[in-house]
Amino acid sequence: MGDYNRYFLELSYNGTSFHGWQIQPNAVTVQELLDKALSTLLRQKTETVGCGRTDAGVHATQFFAHFDVQRDYDKPQAGVVEPAFLNSLNALLPFEIAVRRAFKVGQEAHARFDASLRSYQYHIHFVKDPFRHGFSWHMRDQLNVARMNEAARILFEYTDFSCFSKSHTQVFTNNCKIFRAEWEETSRGLVFHISADRFLRNMVRAIVGTLTMVGKGTISPRDLHSIITSKNRSNAGTSVPACGLYLTEVRYPYV
Structure with a gap:
């Protein structure tokens, strides 16, 4: 065990202005700004x-x-979890x-x-709404929700979802x-819920793109079987706009 304390942060963000969570060169990300704010507040690289x-x-x-805090930080036990810490951190973001x-969590958490x-949730609206722009996908096509739900239930029959995965990702399994x-x-x-x-x-986004094809009548619900078993991304629907997608829940055994 190293000489440090580990802490979890729970946060939320509007992703419109960011190039995703993960730090990237020449692009502003949520992780980059959070790391900078923590480093400033804790007075050590975080x-x-x-x-x-x-x-x-x-x-x-x-x-x-x-994130981890070295134990020589001034009052790590109290300073990281007190309301004043959250107020100061949010002021820097x-x-x-x-x-x-x-x-605080265990060092192995x-x-x-x-x-x-x-x-996740994916949001779709059908009437022009300036207050939903950037937070939901504005569609003009009418969708058959019953058929889309029929197709969505087919997802429970499978575990390999290579057909919905972005190509050339470094993962050990697509299950x-x-x-x-x-x-x-x-x-x-409409809101699509998936866990x-x-x-x-x-x-x-690929699943939603495929299910909306079902809703428009371009393909049938049973076509999901051949799309999934093909394991070929080109057979599935296009990736729908990012603006309608929300990560809504992450569950842990100890949270």
Whole structure:
């Protein structure tokens, strides 16, 4: 064990202005700004590890990251979890990023690898609305929600979702266990809810693109079987705009 304390942060962010969560060269990201704010506040170089990575323009209503603080930091036990710490940290962050809470965890706790479930929502609206621009996909086509839900239920029959994964990603497996996949009609449009133990890069946006093809009548629900078993990304629908996608829940055994 090293001589440090590990803390989790729970945060949310409007992803419109960022090139995703993960630090990238020549692009502003959520992780970059969070690391800078923590380093300034803690007066030592601080690097976070996120629960995953979101693409450019994707939002998060719940996101977790962990960071370590050396024990020679002045009052680490109290300074990191007191309300004053959160107030100071949020003051150093742009209004698009808000840290909700910070709490100490064990040294082996990991924001990415320990997550047991992740949930996303994808929002679609059909009437021009300036207050939804950048936060929902404005569609002009009418969609058959019953058929889309019929197709969504087929996802439960499979675990290999290579057909919905961005090409050339460095992962050991394309297997995921989906626990929920359904469309909800609301007064403002549609919301697609999906939960799984893990997700592949671009997976949710590709699934939504495929299911909206079903909703428009371009393909039938049963076509999902051949698309998934093909393991070929080109057979699935296009990736829908990032603005409608939200990471909404990350679950841990100890949180």
